[in-house]
Amino acid sequence: MEKLVLQTHESAIERTESFISAVCSKYHLDNYYAIISVPVLKAMNHALSSRQMPVVVTFDYSKDGICFKVSGPDNCFNNLKETTSPLPSQIEDDMILIGRLSDAISFSDDGSSMKIVFNVRGIDSREAMRRISVFESVYRHSDIPAEVTR
16 A cells, blocks of 8 residues: 655645555556546545544555545535535535546545545456546636646
């Protein structure tokens, strides 16, 4: 398991992007960097939004590929796992991206951790194009900027 511990908010996004990039490079997943980084960065931003530290991002293998786990302060992911609003919101848009760009998500530690799984062994060109299409359509139909805000 590889781990990044963020003790401050300063350059947290850049450090997390570098961590994901290093993992993708090490395991020859450079073509999937965007598909992997968007859900992980969205989860990390939710953990950081509580303004409490540390936030920990870990990488490990899963049954059919890889997984990233983002852990933050108490219950930082409860708002993500309990999205029931009838109106679209930033949280719902984030969950659409996280859910559709990954192969599985789960919450643990009473809402303090979110695990995001990518079945990279089974990704083929059609699956990659589907994920890219989802990513583009969500951003086209919302007010969310195409880059992760800092």
